[in-house]
Amino acid sequence: MNTIERHTAPLSEALRIDLTEFWSNIFQTSFADLQVVLAGGEVGQNVDIILIAREGATITATCHLTVSRLNPRLGGLGEIATAPQSRGKGLAAQLVERAIVAATASGCTQLVLGTVNETAARLYAKFGFRYLPGTRVMLRNADGTEGLGSAPFDRRDIKIVAGAPCHRLTIIPPILTATDHAILDANVELLATRLADQTSCMGLYPRYERLAKKGGQWFVAQASNGxxxxxxSVIGVTSGIAQVDGFVVPKVGADVLASLFQAAILWGEAMGFAIQSVCGVDDLNKRAVIVAQDSGYEETALLTIAGHPVPILRFSPKRGRLL
Ligand SMILES: CC(C)(COP(=O)(O)OP(=O)(O)OC[C@H]1O[C@@H](n2cnc3c(N)ncnc32)[C@H](O)[C@@H]1OP(=O)(O)O)[C@@H](O)C(=O)NCCC(=O)NCCS
Structure with a gap:
């Protein structure tokens, strides 16, 4: 007989240890990145609800729901797992159903999750999740429509802000949205979905988190509706040189892309770096933004991003600006 518990971050240390052990055994990866979240380090930015099934004291299944406080319409599911001996009894289905109810109660109308597991995908499809084209990410819109849609926003009220945990969920839709750019952000190995399937979902934010831990910085163009x-982003790539790259969603003007690049360039220069930028060879919009920043010598090269060779233009710093 399984019982279901609902916990909201911050979780006790004992529960964090039990969950981490459970997930590490099933997924065979480290859950170090998640410790801050489970300990309540992001309670001001996101709501984290962990649903746990137990048989006696033993954890048999879990599901983790994250709802963005910046854009409460958006939520993500992760850590959906059932212990091998408890599979096929409907536990994951029960927890996903509860997670959808909890998400709906928080005003969340769009839920995303990433999966390459066919058993899991069939289960999610029963709850209305559908794969987004060019991704291994499934989306469930509460109104039953398909696709991420494009919520309207006020073009006069866009801020460039430093990337932060409040963007853990909000960066997912733009990365999965078809765009003019070939490379979205070479610094975190992000390609457009038309060039390479995007297999990551809740794993996208940790890429930027790691970039920041390695001494880089990233910036978000944020609309007033979140x-x-x-x-x-910008990060040191070779001695004295930092690489800048970025993207905007379709229909957002080059001025926003230019503001994002400028924020990253200014940050890199303030840290004492000369700046190098890259873009896909056919990415005329990004090239124009880079050229307007007077970014140095242009050369063509082949860059391997996420295992895919991509022809690029690299704008290396002018010699005079090298340290
Ligand atoms: C995917 C997973 C969470 C499913 O958990 P579960 O508790 O067994 O799922 P449920 O019992 O609710 O079953 C869901 C569906 O999968 C089927 N299923 C579950 N386990 C199965 C198994 N071992 N063999 C065949 N089918 C299985 C069920 O029959 C059910 O389909 P149905 O409704 O058509 O009968 C579990 O297999 C798991 O933990 N896998 C490893 C971790 C993982 O990949 N998680 C998904 C990350 S996105």
Missing amino acids: LTIGIA
């Missing part, structure tokens, strides 16, 4: 409409 939507993320573009991202740029």
Whole structure:
């Protein structure tokens, strides 16, 4: 007989240890990235609800729901797992159903999750999740429609802000949205979905988190309704040189992309770096933004991003600006 518990971050240390052990055994990866979240380190930015099935004291299944406080219409599911001996009894289905109810109660109308597991995908499809084209990410719109849609936003009220945990969920839709750019952000190995399937969902934010831990910085173009409409990042790549890259969603003007690049360039220069930028060879919009920033020598090259060779233009710093 299984019972279901609902916990909201912050979780006790004992529960964090039990969950981490449970997930590590099933997924065979480290859950170090998640510790801050489970300990309540993001309670001001996101709501994290963990649903746990137990048989006696033993954890048999879990499901983790994250709802963005910046854009409460958006939520994500992760850590959906059932212990091998408890599979096929409907536990995952019960927890996903409860998670959808909890998400709906928080005003969440769009739920995303990433999966390459066919058993899991069939289960999610029963609850209305559908794969987004060019991704291994499934989306469930509460109104039954398909696709991410494009919520309207006020073009006069867009802020460029430093990337933060409040963007954990909001960066997912723009990364999965078809765009003019070939490379979205070379610094975190993000390609457009038309070039390579995007297999990550809740794993996208941790890429930027790791970039920041390695001494880089990233910026978000944020609409007043909480939507993320573009991202740029900067990180040291070779001695004295930092690489800048970024993207905006379709229909957002080059001025927003330019503002994002400028934020990243200014940050890199303030840290004492000369700046190098890259873009896909056919990415005329990004090239125009880079050229307007007077970014140095243009050369063509082949860059391997996420295992895919992509022809690029690299704008290396002018010699005079090298340190
Ligand atoms: C995917 C997973 C969570 C499903 O958990 P579960 O508790 O067994 O799922 P449920 O019992 O609710 O069953 C869901 C569906 O999968 C089927 N299923 C579950 N386990 C199965 C198994 N071992 N063999 C065949 N089918 C299985 C069920 O028959 C059910 O389909 P149905 O409704 O058509 O009968 C579980 O297999 C798992 O933990 N896998 C490893 C971790 C993972 O990949 N998680 C998904 C990450 S997105």
